[in-house]
Amino acid sequence: MVKVDSKLVIALDVFDVDFAVDFARKIGREIFAIKINWPLVMVRGSSIISELSRYSRSICDLKIADIPNTNRLIAEKVAENGAWGVISHAFVGSDSLKAVVQAAGDVRVFSVVAMSHPGSADLISSSLENLVKISIEANVYGLIAPGNDLEMLRKVKKMAPGMKILSPGIGAQGGSASHAIANGSDYIIVGRAVYDDPDPLMKAREFNRELSNIYH
Ligand code: XMP
Numbered sequence: 351m352v353k354v355d356s357k358l359v360i361a362l363d364v365f366d367v368d369f370a371v372d373f374a375r376k377i378g379r380e381i382f383a384i385k386i387n388w389p390l391v392m393v394r395g396s397s398i399i400s401e402l403s404r405y406s407r408s409i410c411d412l413k414i415a416d417i418p419n420t421n422r423l424i425a426e427k428v429a430e431n432g433a434w435g436v437i438s439h440a441f442v443g444s445d446s447l448k449a450v451v452q453a454a455g456d457v458r459v460f461s462v463v464a465m466s467h468p469g470s471a472d473l474i475s476s477s478l479e480n481l482v483k484i485s486i487e488a489n490v491y492g493l494i495a496p497g498n499d500l501e502m503l504r505k506v507k508k509m510a511p512g513m514k515i516l517s518p519g520i521g522a523q524g525g526s527a528s529h530a531i532a533n534g535s536d537y538i539i540v541g542r543a544v545y546d547d548p549d550p551l552m553k554a555r556e557f558n559r560e561l562s563n564i565y566h
Contacts, residue, residue, distance in 0.1 A: 357531060357561045359409060359516065360554055361385040361541030362402075367394050371401060373545070377554050378405030382537055383434060387411045399431035407434035409516075413462065415439035418449035425453035433457050437494060437516075440481040441474065447488040458491035463506060466496035466519030475502070482509045492516055492536070498525030500533045507534030520557075522546075527560050 358381045362370045367390065374384050384406045390398045391412070402408050410433045414421050421438070428436045438450040440461040451459050463481040465474055474481070485493055491514060495506040498519030506515060517535035519525040521543025530538050540557055547553040 355562070356380060356382045356558055357535075357537045358527075358554065358557050359383045359385050359537050359539045360544055361387060361411070361518070361539050362545060363387050363389050363541050364545055365389050365393050367398065369545075370398070371405075373550060374402045374405040376551055378402075380558060381406060381554060383407035383409050385409045385411050385539055385541075386433075396427050396431050399428065399433050403432045403434070409433065409435035409437065409460070411437040413437055413439055414446075414450055415442050416446065417442075418445050421446050421449045422453040425450045425457070425459075429453065429455050429457045435460055435491070437462065438490075440484045440488075440490075441477065444484045444487050447484060447490065451488050451490060459488075460492040460494050460514075460516050461485040461488070461490045462494045464495045464499070464502050466498050466517075466523050466525070470496075478502070478505065479509070482506065486510060486513075494518065495535070496525070497527070497530030497535055497538055498523050500529060503530065503533045503535060527557055528564050531561060531564055 384402050410428045414424050435458040437460045495503050495515050496519040497517030514536045516537045517530045518539040520527050520538050520540050527538045544550050544553045
């Protein structure tokens with residue numbers, strides 16, 4: 351079954367490369383994308399991006415947050431490995447974020463404007479408007495906003511109505527996939543609720559069903 355319209359992004363925050371490749375091979379065509387974070391890159395190197403991109407779109411969640419030159423180097427390596435998207439922080443400022451967008455080329459840049467964990471209330475949540483402004487100015491493709499904070503999600507959608515919103519915070523962090531979509535998310539990210547399940551394939555398909563039921 352090929353689900354070209356899936357809104358599901360699976361976060362593979364695992365060290366087990368064999369599991370990641372096998373899982374991507376089995377589910378890649380049914381989901382929107384695989385999200386790759388530091389755990390896989392640390393054990394396999396940047397080639398894991400091209401390995402997994404054989405089976406699915408890949409989004410590299412490296413949360414890039416450095417000076418423009420270092421950001422450029424990281425974004426170039428992501429692009430060289432054929433990623434579909436990359437996630438960068440916006441808080442480092444417009445010059446740093448613009449460096450990612452420029453170096454990424456055709457790779458879509460998503461910037462973090464709000465986060466899903468409780469500690470985001472310490473600092474980042476109060477900067478939402480600035481972070482969205484920096485992101486719009488840098489011409490990013492999309493924004494990361496929490497699927498477990500629907501009020502915040504609606505605010506982000508209102509501030510940047512034309513931008514794609516990718517939302518973590520589903521499952522293990524308490525958010526609901528269908529509620530996130532109903533409140534402005536275009537795609538939802540699920541990690542532990544899938545890969546920690548005794549049957550990750552079945553669980554991913556369950557999320558896909560939940561998401562497709564919104565429209566049928
Ligand atoms: P879980 O296991 O909680 O994994 O489903 C969520 C995935 O998404 C990442 N994550 C975030 N990324 N802003 C981001 O850019 C966030 O607020 C955020 N919250 C979670 C996390 O690294 C994991 O890969």
